[in-house]
Amino acid sequence: MPSESTYPPIDIPDTDIWGLLFERKNKEYPDDKVIYFDPYTSRSYTFAQVKSTAIDFGKGLKALWDWQKGDVLALFTPNCIDTPAITWGCHWAGGILSPANPGYTVDELAFQLKDSGAKALVTQMPFIKVAMEAAKRVGIPENRVIVMGDGRDSSGAVKHFTSIRNISGTQRYRRTKMKSNEDLAFLVYSSGTTGHPKGVMLTHRNIVANVLMLRAGESGNLKWNGGPNNEGDKVLAFLPFFHIYGLTCLIHQSLYTGLQLVVMPKFDIEEFCKIVQNHKITFSYVVPPVILLLSKHPIVEKYDLSSIRMVNSGAAPLTKELVEALYSRLRIPVKQGYGLSETSPTTHTQPWEDWNRTIGAVGRLLPNQTAKYMSADEKEVPAGETGELWIKGPNVFKGYLNNPEMTAHALTADGYFKTGDVGHQDKEGNFYITDRVKELIKYKGFQVPPAELEGILASHPHVNDVAVIGVYNKDQATEVPRAYIVPANGLGKGEKEAREIIEWMNAKVAGHKKLRGGIRFVEEIPKSVSGKILRRVLKVMAEKEGEEVRAKL
Structure with missing residues (x-):
């Protein structure tokens, strides 16, 4: 059910x-x-x-x-x-x-x-x-x-x-x-893994519903003083307003709730720290790369960020290692939320008081929705088992503009949206998202979630940033995981350093998750403005590397 x-x-x-x-x-x-x-x-x-x-x-x-x-x-x-x-x-x-x-x-x-x-x-x-x-x-x-x-x-x-x-x-x-249920309020463009971005048609009712749903989820527990409120909380807003996350969670939520939104045109780590200190920021909506910077970047030591009560992370999977690294360094709790352009966006958020009890969860399903995890052959799987998340509710979009075929593929006849995200829920109703369906690495029949491996690697002291993709290994006739790593200052980029990280990593994971594709050191990890790793860019790099190797043989 x-x-x-x-x-x-x-x-x-x-x-x-x-x-x-x-x-x-x-x-x-x-x-x-x-x-x-x-x-x-x-x-x-x-x-x-x-x-x-x-x-x-x-x-x-x-x-x-x-x-x-x-x-x-x-x-x-x-x-x-x-x-x-x-x-x-x-x-x-x-x-x-x-x-x-x-x-x-x-x-x-x-x-x-x-x-x-x-x-x-x-x-x-x-x-x-x-x-x-x-x-x-x-x-x-x-x-x-x-x-x-x-x-x-x-x-x-x-x-x-x-x-x-x-x-x-x-x-x-x-x-x-306007007719709230029919008339469009926004046409946001969602970048697909292939082809042109898709125009996501969001009605007035979609946004109205999501503002009220998010307010219900952020009301919190009294021991945390609830979620951000209109009695002095200041939210630092750097997430792009052209993205649905910033559009609903920042612009609309602030006016509805009465929060003060301190607006940055774009993210910069030192500007972020400076504004938090000078304006006594209490809350921020962030993405995993920002958590990574706050937990590792040396510039953070120069500033007093103690006014921050909590941050909420979304837009990409957040790992336990990153949550613990930030709390260990700055004593800032991180809770997580989940949503998509097609769901206006927020479908789940962790209750404030649960942040350290359910680390890694994206939270509970917000009101007025139903959800289920589905197998590859579209059969519902029980709690605890992995599947693709499908969601139904008043926040689910009307369809893709000028694209009835893609709309029919994404929305079921009874109104469920197929998210394309993989995860599971526990028996207490906490939902977990582990990866995108299309990004799972298939190693000899095993499914390997890149985000899980990235979370572990990011906790290594010599790793500043990381992305993992699957590369095809002809000899083994299967995909194998490969890590692209931005090394911390002072770390060499040779075979010795790569071998050390691989051995450290392989001791922490099951056999099918080992880095059989090796490590490549890079200057930066390609990411979208919302913080998602652009794996397709890395796959192109991997293809070129393969061609160069073949040319030398």
Whole structure:
């Protein structure tokens, strides 16, 4: 039988995102509370300022560009405190927001603009050249590319979003009402392991449900003072707002709960430490590579990070070794959560009080969902046995844009989403995610999860970072695990050092998990902006190495 959430069901109102955030009667904090704060400029937005700016921007969209329900506004920018007001201004006008990675090339951005059918594009001045070229390619007029943030176009050719807000004669415009269960709020693009990113269609109800589900899961236990609350907690936000994790867990959750979000445009280890110390940050949503840096990087010693009550890790599997390494060094507890773009995103989170009792678990199923683990032949497996996680709930997406075939493959007839993630649950209802279905290494019929091996290797004193992939061994006619390692300073990169780490590792794992593919030392591990290891890049490297070896024979 599928697992039901152990949380009591919650009431999900029939409202769009605007109604949830700005028209509710039970807001627990005053309108003049600062919600978004820029530590570099000290610029900020209170709740009231976000609301009025969003309304003005929404009216400007309707007046200037005849904005219609369902029109798509693309956002091509690093984190910025203007993002929330622009997002909800787009929603006020009935639009759909499609955030894009500011690291995209012209080709990559043009693909998303064309695929989403974007009618306009918002960016920042450092990215204007790429934005303009991509817009030109897909037929978005130059006057529909505008900028946000602190920079301005000195020539005046590119409008700032504040000028869109300040158009006269907009009083007659009213908010566009949305059907929460049908109308899209976001088109986020999920990078697949192959091919172009997929447009994930998220409705207003998906996001409304997930905000309320996450709030229920983060309410916590009194001995931990509960989860982050509106009575002084400050959350450091560096996870990208263009990714669903930052979009829901940071932008939406902060305004709904009344948390102050201290916004970094992108992660930098020293800036992170400096801001925590100077602004007395109490909480942060992070990814495993950040936990690794905090537990190993020498710069951390220079700063006082004692204000942090806890951090929550997501986006990729977090191992027991990393949790213990961070707590041992800084006494900062780490709890874990889990979710996907297709689930808006959060489906599971560890209760605050359970962080050290269920290390390695992604937590419990949030309310209003059911889940089950399925075998390769799509039969449900019992608790304790490994399978692919399938999830059903009001947070599950509507489908992939312009891709009915992939949608049909991902969603079952009875509404379950096939996550592609492998794991199990224990008898107490704690869920564990060990790897992606496609990333499991198949060694002579045994399944080897790369994340498990990475967790062990990361605890080695001479390893700064690591990724494990499967490489095909012709002699044994099977995949074997190979580790790509960023060595700690002072460690040689020769055969002797590799052999020492392999022997240390092989003593800690079962026979089928040994590093039969050897070790390669590298300068850095390729990762996505959300912290996921880009194994496909390493597989290309491995292929080239194999070709070079064959060429010498």
